Amino acid sequence: MTETESIAYDVVVLGAGPVGENVADRTRAAGLSTAIVESELVGGECSYWACMPSKALLRPVxxxxxxxxxxxxxxxxxxxxDAAxxxxxxxxxxxxxxxxxQVGWLDGIGADLYRGHGRLAGPRTVTVTGPDGTVRTLTARHAVAVxxxxxxxxPDLPGLAEVRPWTSREATSAxxxxxRLVVVGGGVVATEMATAWQALxxxxxxxxxxxxxxxxxxxxAGELIAxxxxxxxxxxxxxxxxxxxxxENGTVVVVTGQGDRIEADEILFATGRVPRTEDIGLDTVGLAPGSWLTVDDSLRVTGSQWxxxxxxxxxxxxxxHQGKYQARIAGAAIAARASGVPLLETDPWGAHAATADHSAVPQVVFTDPEAAAVGLSLAEAEQAGRRVRAVDVEFSSVAGAGLYGxxxxxxxxxxxxLEREILLGVTFVGPGVGELIHSATVAVAGEVPVSxxxxxxxxYPTLSEVWLRLLEAYRDN
Structure with a gap:
């Protein structure tokens, strides 16, 4: 292992996926010198093992x-x-x-890329161990962004490693x-990959x-997709x-809690996510390795200034998309603090506050039918103590749906x-509804009055006419 001299930057970013790339883009746009560290492919999970390959598989389906x-x-x-x-x-x-x-894009914005494993090594300090064992030390004048x-x-199942199960990575890159494929889970990855591989x-x-x-x-949503x-x-x-x-002899054998035996060629576990923070040196700054990191609305870790x-x-x-939104907020906050702005705009919907994370998070599930939602579900709103009313409409009442298929x-x-007469949440389920959800996101994030x-x-005649049917149902009942 060879150690080199320390190199100083204004900002050091750990991780060059879409989120890290956007932090680097925003801090560079503000004139800050920025280094970004990546141990795998620049572009991250989304580009190679999640959003892009999964949607490429699903689009023909x-x-x-x-x-x-x-x-x-x-x-x-x-x-x-034609599966091939x-x-x-x-x-x-x-x-x-x-x-x-993507490396070329980073070069274009003027961010310096360091390939290797990055770890915190105390306040404002990151060490990068390169593929050849060379260790570089990067220091940050203003911020380190994880x-x-x-x-x-x-899951904790005996002998699971020997089974060589699929995760989302193998499912999108097979x-x-x-x-024969067994999929374990009932969330987005499970339903999307069941949809794709069944059709293939x-x-x-x-x-x-x-x-x-x-x-x-x-x-x-789950009922219609099931x-x-x-x-x-x-x-x-x-x-x-x-x-x-x-x-056993290349065949996966699954035994369920109900005593059923299922044989398959592969098994995909889509049973949740864990943070990649186990070996990034959190212990050197008083944080627990492997933990989720708690932040304020400017995305600064609780108790830290950097x-x-x-x-x-x-x-x-x-x-x-929500991570990229956070990256834009974090980049603006880092730049503002670096320039000595005495008071950040951290009030709700301010330039330095990730307010949408609390109230207007959109998501699309690319199954057939699609499911798209933003904001709170009825159950979440009721659990939050809000006085609400749910209004439901079948797409059969929309002319555009019949024309669609x-x-x-x-x-x-x-x-x-009901107190403010604004929308807290919107859900659409049906073919093609993913393209409807941004109108709902604007309505929820903008707190647009129903009136x-x-x-x-x-x-007329588009799927968007469902908005008229929903508002009529609210007004007339």
Whole structure:
């Protein structure tokens, strides 16, 4: 191991995924010198093992499902998907797991990239151990931002490592569809990967410990998606735990808590996420290794004047778009403090406050049908003590839904704060609804009064006309 001299920067960022890249972009735009450290591929989980490859796998699946709902077109798309072509397109969108383009982008903004394992080594200090064992020490005049993301959480099952289970990484980067796939979990990764691999030729069994799917959304979202997965051929088993997993002569053998034995070629565990903070030197600054990092609304770690935690590691909203939003807030806050601004704009919706994390987090689940939601569910609003009313509408009442495809099934819900008459939450379930959610995000984040929304006229005949039906239902009942 060779040690080199210390190099000083204004800001040091740990992690060059989308979140770290955006912190670097904002601090560089403010004129601060910035170093960014990455141990894997620049672009991070989202670019190579999550958002981009998963959506590349799912897009042909959804397009085929939409086409099959249209007489005149359905007859032309009755055959199976060309799995090899779908996987090749997935590989294109991951840049074949090469990061040259994203490295070039970092060069373009003037951030210095250090490849290797970065660890805190005391206040405002980061050591980087490179692939050749060389250790560099980086010091930060103003801030260190931790943007190391999360990894897959695996259950504590004896012998699981020997089984070589899939996590989200293997599920999005597999070179071929397994003949039989068991998916354990009921959340976004589980439902999306069950959707993708079933359509690409796998016989999928989905094991869900709880009562249903997508338990953080309105109940009808999970119900409609479970029905659709079952209709597509997925064996959906709720209330089912995994007691043991072994691999015998290449075959995965799963025994459930109900005593069922299931054989498969691969098993995917989509059972949550853990922060990648185990070996980044948190102990050197008085924090617990492996912990989630608690932050204020400027994304500064509680009790620190210089350490920031941005994106998944702070556990506020484990979504790429929300992490990038946080990065823009953190970059602005770091720059403002570095320039000596005496008072940051940290009031709700201020330039240095990640307020949307509390009230207006959007998410889309790219299954068939899609599920999209922003803000609070009815149950969350009631648990928070808000006086609310839920308004539900079936998409069958919307002309655009029928035009979108025959037998269109979907549902929408508004959660209305009755004291202020603003929207606290909106949920859409149905084909194509992912493109509706930003209008709902604007309404929730902007706290637009229902009376004003009445004058936001949706175009006819589009899916957006569901807004008119929802507002009519609120007004007339």
């Amino acid at each position: 959804i397009a085929q499902a939409d086409a099959r709902r249209l007489p005149g077109l359905s007859q032309a798309v009755q055959g199976p998907l 072509a779908v996987l090749a397109r997935r590989d294109y969108f991951t840049s074949h797991w090469k990061d040259d383009g 943007a190391t993301g999360t990894g897959a959480a695996l 070179e071929a569809a397994p003949g 030729g796998s016989r999928v069994t989905l094991l869900v410990r709880g009562k249903g799917l997508l338990n953080r959304m309105e109940p009808f 029905e659709a997965l079952t209709a597509a051929g997925v064996d959906v088993r709720t209330g089912t735990s995994v007691e043991s997993v072994t691999r 350490l920031y935690a941005v994106g998944d590691v702070n556990h506020r909203a484990l979504l790429t 025959d037998d269109y099934r979907g549902k929408a819900r508004l959660v209305v704060d 004003r929304l009445w004058h936001a006229v949706p175009s």
